[in-house]
Amino acid sequence: MKHSVPSLDWLQDVCVFKVNRLEAHSDHRYYHSMASAEASAPMDMRHSLNGRWQFSYAVNPASRVQPFYQMEYNCSAWEHIQVPGHIQLQGWGDPQYVNTMYPWDGVEALRPPHISQEHNPVGSYVKNFELPDTMTGKPIYISFQGVESAFYVWLNGEFIGYSEDSFTPAEFDLTPHIREGENKLAVEVYQRSTGSWLEDQDFWRLSGIFRDVYLYTVPKVHVWDMRVKADLDDAYEQGLLEIELKLRNEHMETVRAKLELKDAEGNVCLSEEGQFREGNLIFNLSAGPVQPWSAESPYLYAACISIYDENGSLIEAIVQKTGFRRFEMKDKLMCINGKRIVFKGVNRHEFNCRSGRAITKQDMLWDIQTLKRSNINAVRTSHYPNQTLWYELCDEYGVYVIDEMNLETHGSWQKMGAVEPSWNIPGNDMGWQDIVMDRAISMVERDKNHPSILIWSCGNESYAGQVILNVSNYFRETDPTRLVHYEGVFYDRHYGATSDMESRMYAKPADIEAYLNSQPDKPYISCEYMHAMGNSVGGLHKYTELENKYSMYQGGFIWDYIDQAIVKKDRNGREFLAYGGDFKDRPTDYSFCGNGLVFADRQITPKMQEVKFLYQNIKLEPTRTHINILNENLFANTDDLVLVYRLFHEGKEITAGQANIEVEAQSEFSLPIELPNVEGTPGEYCIQASLVLREAALWADAGFETTFGETTFVVGASRQVEQPSGEVVVVEGDVNMSVSGKGFIAIFSKQVGSLVSLKYEGREMIATPPAPLFWRATTDNDKGTAMSYTAGAWYAASLARKCVKWELQQEKGSATVIFDYNFSISAEVSVRIAYTVLANGTIRVNTLYKGAAGLPNLPILAVSFKMSADYNQSQWYAMGPEENYIDRKCGARLGVFSRQVDKLPTPYLVPQESGNRTGVRRVNVTDVAGIGLSIQSDPLAPVECNLSPYTAFELEHADHAFELPEVHYTVVTVAGKQMGVGGDDSWGAPVHEEYQIPSHQEIQFEFFLISHNVPS
Template sequence: MISSRPELSWLEDPGVYEVNRRKAHSDHVFPFFKEAKAEGINVLNLDGTWKFVWDEKPPEYGLRGLSDETGERFFQAAFWEKDWKEIQVPGHVQLQGYDSCHYVNTMYPWDGHSELRPPSVPWEDNPAGSYIREFTIGDDEAFLKDRVFVSFQGVETAFYVWCNQRFVGYGEDGFTPSEYELTGMLHRGVNRLEVRVYKRSSASWIEDQDFFRFTGIFRSVFVYCVPPVHLEDIFVKADLTEDGRDGRLEAELTVESQNGGCYEADLELEDNGQMVLARTEKGQGERNVIVFTGRIPEVKPWSSETPFRYLLRITLRDEKGREEIITQYIGFRRFEIKGGLMCINGRPIAFHGINRHEFDWHRGRAVTEEDMVSDILFLKRHNINAVRTCHYPNQSLWYEFCDRYGIYLMDEANLESHGSWQKMGACEPSWNVPGSLPQWRDCTIDRARSMMERDKNHPSVLIWSCGNESYAGEDIREMGRLFKKRDPGRLVHYEGVFWNREFEDISDMESQMYTPPEKVREFLEHGNGKPFIMCEYMHAMGNSLGGMDRYMELEYKYPAYQGGFVWDMIDQAIAVKKSDGKEYPAYGGDFGDRPTDWQFCGNGILYADRQISPKAAEVKAQYAFVRPRICLEERMVEIENRQIFSDLSGYEFVLKILRDGEDWREFSFEAAACAGETDRQSFETIGLEKDWKPKDGKEYVLKISVRLASDTLWAEKGYETAFCEAVIPGRPEKSKSNFGEPVTLIHGDVNLGARTGQMELMFSYQDGGMVSLKQKGRQWLLRPPMPVYWRASTDNDRGNGFAEESRIWLSKTWFPDLSRGKVKITEEEGEARFSFDMEDAAVGYCVRRDGRLGVNVTFHGKKGYPGLPVFGLGFELPKEADRFFWYGRGPWENYPDRKAGTGLGIYESTPLEQLSRYLKPQECGMHMDTRWLTLQTVQGEWIRFEAEEAPFHFSVLPCSIQELENARHREELPESFRTCVLIAGAVRGVGGNDSWGAPVYPEYEIPGDRDITFSFTVSAGIA
């Protein structure tokens, strides 16, 4: 204990990171676990409404440098003469009407406001919040006679605690519990807990994570009392024997006895109610460590695929017969480096992982149990088997769910000092903290210890991470040494050694961020003897995640490549109400916060409200562990089982055949393959006729669907985990030239009219294109269709410089080169052709006798032209065309480099549904490989676009490219007065290796020096 009175100077002293805090221990007393419990430990949950006051300029700052023997002046300044209001705990100050939200990535939030160097605090911008919670102690003698503690599960960023006006303690590191003893401070009746929370402290220099900078008590608070003989800590080591057949249990129990008397400890281990191990030991003394050991034959190992757990029950009994009973679930598993590879239960592991911030758009990091269950179900349903807790330990309950459902965890310490060593992307560690600075060492190591001691009994935790993006140095090296000494059954991770190879011994694995796949391949081919992971990759900002398959190919080819963690899971955005009461997601800069990194907080494959974004489908497809393939030439189906332990008995398989997009035939079949093997079956085995071959000219799509064979914790029977498809092209009949009535032309001075069937068309010499397309009185065109070269720039387009490099196509789209008076007209066999030639493109129309309009669009490539974002023909249709159907890829939007999660079929949607909810509006809603597209009004009027020589691509949106480009938020888009349709012959990929420089792969670019031609037909009618 440093002091018995509070000192304001602690806020600027990295050597003072806790005062009177209880030693870190396992989370077995956490009162909210539903599958485990602690009998004999009494708990008062203090979550709910607290009294609160917010001081922008705390009066105690005038007392700096002054003190008194009791700390009374500090307490008076913080708690007396206040205008008390109310606040909810758990919760952030900034989300409950106080202060303002501030998002920043690597910069420190005071950059540009205060000239500071560590460990100084910006006192002019260091507000504080005072909390008071009253609670009543009734007739429960335990709270008055036994040992009592208050537990704060999470507080940002530094806080002082009093109870009944007596100073209790001080704490930092808000992402692990801070517990303080209240024994002897409580009395019967009303008691009062007082907490003073400061926005900034020296700890802020090593909490520079890429997130909103919040303040307050954001996790649960509870008071608990323990019996005279109490289990202070449990360390369960549930390992496997070398052959993996048996389990080895070592349970290290730390027992506290208030009177130092004798006690008895019983340990029981159950498998679904059946006892498999029972031990009893006796002990004596105020503090004692008891170690139980045992061997469990034919143990059921824990893994992500089969997260089997045993029930552990520990009973402590003192001389008077008073008991404390702890029950919790444990899993037997072995994690190690074997033959240069990370192995789980003896077999090489592949992390199909993601980075997960704790976040909710209403509650910030104060996430609920419902949020966590939702996240777990999402992970399992999308083939994600691992999470990195970026960049701090999560709530204890999260680890319980990961144990139960089977999610591998990289548990990361609350450490990041990004802004102290990297500025604007350049490595400049001249004043890096913690580095090798002695004054920062203890607080740095304490963060590692606090996380490890709390989480060490969770089988889901495979890797301890020393933090994120803090360069390297002796202080972090000591973190690694602590992990390895205390818990040799887990591995240690730290990516920061990439920047300083002098400290390579810190990390057991080579870990990199955003390295392009080709550079990863080069590294793997030379190697450094360590297994390799990408702790961050596929930066999913905005419309992104293109090219993920390149990384998955590495997993197939190089055993040392053991997967990675996508950045990241959920958009960090705050729900803000508009004047009409509707909520929208606000991001950096929307709160007047400066400095800021704007929408850089929007990297999730979930939107901020936890709705699934289109990007998630690609992750699900790329991460699939059971991977079907169709070999048309060999008339074979292959089911590759890339699971580590499980065979295919947990799945059922369906071969569905579509004919011109419609369901035609379906066959269910079984497959059998052990882990790592492939099942091969002929079409005939599945049920198709031996000589089956389409002969009707229709297009056939064969689709294999992998589905759950029975209900699981995370999805019901029949849930599709993966699919594949193969196409047998059709041979559509071409319309005969003599079919229908000849086309009628009406020549004018400015316009040329044409009629075919019931379709009336008009072409304008003045406007350089088609200005009218009417069918039974419905005018379908609001503006002449014009070539489109530009799409609304994505975050990646702007980040890698493509938007700037290709901006010529923006002007050519917005200000088209019209072919006024240049129309070419030819008539042949009763049909009429019109060609509008422009500088960079030509649009040809053929008015056909069958009542359809043929359209041919050509781009004239030229040497020196930059690459194009897109090339197509844009149509502005009436707003009433507000529902559409298509035969192509769906239902999610998709792009050339992001379409593995979408399949061919017939789908329907609306323009508004296609407007993806990226934080900043950008290109969205594209669908590749489309055979036909039909838009329809509620009256049944329809217009149809149908591919001719090859499938086209399309988007249907309620707004224009210009409106998307100009808007900073989706809610800024104007009310829709039209439906904007783009029929495209070429679409650039979206990319996604990173969002600040990584280009799109060459095969997904559209070179500006090559010609592009595509064609389709247009028809219209009424149902």
């Protein structure tokens, strides 16, 4: 599309999405010398324009500085902006977060392809640059790797071109207008364009030049595009290599090309001269026996290509890393190198809490290492093509990729969850075909040579129709080495041929099983599942258990990898992670941007503990005589791993060992072990087994644990607190009762109806009395099920109870005080708490709940009280080290863990229930001197426990962490049961039934309050 005069009409013309833009091509690097190419040196024919640019901001097109691109216009007084970077994160305008709706919904009555004339921020950029001497006299091109969402370009006052599509490169020829010396580059960026109707992803709405900008030149003979196909034969052993080079050169017939294929050690495997075919240089040859590429063994070869001119001089050198692999549909299964694949994946936005989608190499390195350390083997680039470096890292580190084109039109067909496609785009509107297809072509042509990419995706949540089906057919015709994905056909089965696999979002395990039991024609994946919003990912095991139950279940991609939260300052100047609405952005979807396994500041959440365990490919099952090792890898054996095992007694390690093991992929082995005879020492034992890296890998140091398994057993009778010798003194007054002994006194109040004081050696342990608790601070998933509405009566019951009876019983060496409580929620609901005080100051606390039918299920059944915040240290013998819940504890292990109390709650984007530990045998709550209280339970009947600086009610009423009160207490909550956290989705999916607490269920639990290190 050639135009010399730009027009603002293009912004809402569906037919104009590129003007003078170069055709998309591969992202290969090229050099003057092979030495530079093999060293992956900075490209010597590229010049970065990143850095400070002059900048002017306008709220709409009418108020922009129109003649700024002209040579005579002086921009020296303008402010500066950093490129790459977003306009809204550098002081101009505000970011806006919305999920499914368009950002202008309800503000302006717009329908595609029209855009607002009043609310369309414009960024005018100017970069004055000197043309490097090395580029003088050569053709000069400019590459914009990412600009959101549409932009116009001028050089030295001359119009260069226009482009839409925020997430693939836009390149232009500057040669006719470039000058020696200083040049003036002007770029006008519009936040909204026709393309904005196609970019309704679940993310912050931002704009600007947010990826790299650079000049580049090319030698007189240049490979503009290359296509590498590194396949395997039908036995998956021999490599089949095809390379096609598209050249631009006036004397093409005199060009010579040579290929050397080198292995990872730099050895030349083969050498070949290129042959011309239909104007392109072709290499087509057998590579012989090769090491196949997979995520487990990401073996890369180097295709070293030398281009020589008519004089035999080296003109251009290219090193393209490639992996031999075959991905195919075989007997209705997706297979990598002949083996059924299971995607243990996540969806990943490009995101940094300070720079938005302008992420760095360091961000990407941290991400890829985190994926590998967490046993995540696949990524879906939700919902747009990523920077080239990300695919290179996935090639190198070994991660399978679904590469997704930049398409989402969610707000055009789904409104508040209801499917209403009356004005859906693109649908069957052929007027949108070219602009949509352009995005597909740009992605494929750039990314086609990355072995990590197994699947092309037609975009996300854009319903279905002929336009997207045509895109799918284009993928297949252009690249038959990959499969095609699209979930939206779920809503219109007329276009089922769009997707090669059945792909669904947030299908519950039972729904998936129903599909798999229906004799389906396509294998199944969940392109999004386990909505990890806030305290979530409960019940993940119900999905991973399907992997070995159904061959056509081939995994899924958790939503999602990282919270999209932006650093902001509160009114007191303190930084916090902000979400939708915090920038006064309306409309907004508020905290729905917080769905990550990783926090926005790249701190790993406790949810990853569960993911890492359930995604591990090797399973360890220790027994008292053997460790069973099941290697579910497809290709990798255990040669690079060391088995380490330990035996613990009551949390204390008593022996350890290690062994080298040789377990081939897809096989099982049982390793005999010898442990000490422990029959004479009663108590609880735990055998833990781990696989650790023998040597450092790209993604972790030597000794890093990749795999874990454990088993526990009890020798002798279940541990109980023994009845101590001695007597207690009981004093009953009109209002209070006390039970005392050597060095302690416990006071109970008839008026309060609880234990009101517990002193050891004069130190008070109780700040506010224990009381029954039925309410937890609602999680994001709880809010999604409207728990406050359906079960809010339990909130009230937790605040207001009536002590209807108290009773004092005296026994030899002990005394018991019993309180019975009734609640307004139902006359049938009662709680009895009995405190038995022993002669050594230990208090046995027994709680009995009797419920009633017809009431909402219980969020929690617990006893909660406060201690002084001076008791701010904790040591646990429980499941850990990170928080865990009854439906998210597979990845937790039994052990002794220590942490400050204020570090126990997890800093989710919105304060909510967090920090719970299951399987609590013992937790000590002490001051820094180690003095305080120990809470203990029988290992055969452990409790759950939560320590926090905040009550459930303080958390409930805070929308941000800065709204929480100053810390005055340590809140101790001991639960007989707490419901799971759920995670099938965050907008209505209940916690699975087996992890709920029926209101009619009778529950009894017991724990002990014991002094800890109080001097006598």
